[in-house]
Amino acid sequence: MKSKLMSPEPIYQHGTPSKTGVLLINLGTPNAPTAEALRPYLKQFLSDPRVIEVPKWIWWLILHGFILNTRPKKSAEKYAQVWMPEGSPLRVHTERQTKLLFNSLEARTKPAPIVEYAMNIGSPSIAEVLGRMKERGCERILVLPLFPQYAASSTASAMDNIFAELKKMRNLPAVRTVKQYHDHPGYISALAQNVRDYWEKNGRPDKLIMSFHGVPRMTLDKGDPYHCSCQKTGRLLAEALELDADQYQICFQSRFGRAKWLTPYTAVILKQLGKEQTRRVDVICPGFVSDCLETLEEIAIEGKATFIEAGGKEFHYIPCLNERDDWIQALSDITYTHLQGWLELQQSEEETEQSRKLALEMGARE
Numbered sequence: 001m002k003s004k005l006m007s008p009e010p011i012y013q014h015g016t017p018s019k020t021g022v023l024l025i026n027l028g029t030p031n032a033p034t035a036e037a038l039r040p041y042l043k044q045f046l047s048d049p050r051v052i053e054v055p056k057w058i059w060w061l062i063l064h065g066f067i068l069n070t071r072p073k074k075s076a077e078k079y080a081q082v083w084m085p086e087g088s089p090l091r092v093h094t095e096r097q098t099k100l101l102f103n104s105l106e107a108r109t110k111p112a113p114i115v116e117y118a119m120n121i122g123s124p125s126i127a128e129v130l131g132r133m134k135e136r137g138c139e140r141i142l143v144l145p146l147f148p149q150y151a152a153s154s155t156a157s158a159m160d161n162i163f164a165e166l167k168k169m170r171n172l173p174a175v176r177t178v179k180q181y182h183d184h185p186g187y188i189s190a191l192a193q194n195v196r197d198y199w200e201k202n203g204r205p206d207k208l209i210m211s212f213h214g215v216p217r218m219t220l221d222k223g224d225p226y227h228c229s230c231q232k233t234g235r236l237l238a239e240a241l242e243l244d245a246d247q248y249q250i251c252f253q254s255r256f257g258r259a260k261w262l263t264p265y266t267a268v269i270l271k272q273l274g275k276e277q278t279r280r281v282d283v284i285c286p287g288f289v290s291d292c293l294e295t296l297e298e299i300a301i302e303g304k305a306t307f308i309e310a311g312g313k314e315f316h317y318i319p320c321l322n323e324r325d326d327w328i329q330a331l332s333d334i335t336y337t338h339l340q341g342w343l344e345l346q347q348s349e350e351e352t353e354q355s356r357k358l359a360l361e362m363g364a365r366e
């Protein structure tokens, strides 16, 4: 009888290679900076109850009656300003990080695990990549979200989609998930070195703004640890840079809709500092490990305009960790720690061949 729940599997073969995989997850990005590409992307993202916690039918009316008719065009214009020749910055950096992480793991462990990335929204989809990893023989998969701070709207949403795909499989791989690494020493030290390197070349500001992606304020009241994780990352970064309390400011950007989000809002702080005629601010976005629309457009372009128009003098945006060696090393260390006990279970090509031969021999004897 055909199962409605589970997709067909290849018949189990003895001697199938037993590999370990690492699946990096990022948020997702449109395929092109056009309204046509933005519409399905925004529809998928904003239909997720982990992201929008408004009663379903009310939200359906707002989303379909208003947002999907206006936002795709406006957002597409913003994406067009930061689009790279190779594509969306978020995808370009995520792809490069995936390759570099594989190189790093290959140098420290033999055989190296398979490393792939998937996007929670859009492509390459979680379904496509998980399917491919299974085909490549991954019996164990470590899921590592590229969100250092856990939030229900980012990390849990991605996990939901992973578990929904796993639910369709008969022969499940073993799965481990990394929740967050907001205070990992390697991540903090890469952030601090990124700032130091920037200051060495460009001098120092009056204030360092640490801008994190916001979430609705009520998620904090309902128990989402995101706000606390961001505060801890910010404090550890300030400590690593030996900053006094008046030399830095943690704030939250990307407010969506009219509800109250985590405060202080980055735009409000930049305007206030501008009005106070602050000579120079530098902004870093520690919650984004890759530059993307939210950093390159919202901060480096819009944020700069807000500060300068209000009376500020000099605005500097410090790029994300992207492909920095120290960040790839930290990512590799985080991965390695969470893979403990699994790498030993991997089979080399020779071992796989041996067990395949043995299985054939045993089959011949039966």
Ligand SMILES: C=CC1=C(C)c2cc3[nH]c(cc4nc(cc5[nH]c(cc1n2)c(C)c5CCC(=O)O)C(CCC(=O)O)=C4C)c(C)c3C=C
Binding pocket: 027, 028, 029, 030, 042, 045, 050, 051, 052, 071, 075, 088, 090, 147, 151, 153, 154, 213, 214, 215, 216, 254, 256, 287, 288, 291, 292, 293, 294
């Ligand atoms: C860092 C983690 C992120 C959290 C938490 C998060 C929550 C969140 N986001 C929205 C709405 C939008 N976010 C958009 C873009 C976007 N968001 C993140 C990360 C987090 N979001 C990233 C990395 C990006 C950039 C993607 C890219 O292609 O570069 C967008 C789309 C762009 C736009 O139209 O503004 C929306 C919409 C909500 C509502 C939310 C939590 C409730």
Ligand SMILES: [Fe+2]
Binding pocket: 213, 254
């Ligand atoms: Fe977002």
Ligand SMILES: [Fe+2]
Binding pocket: 254, 293, 294, 298
């Ligand atoms: Fe934004």
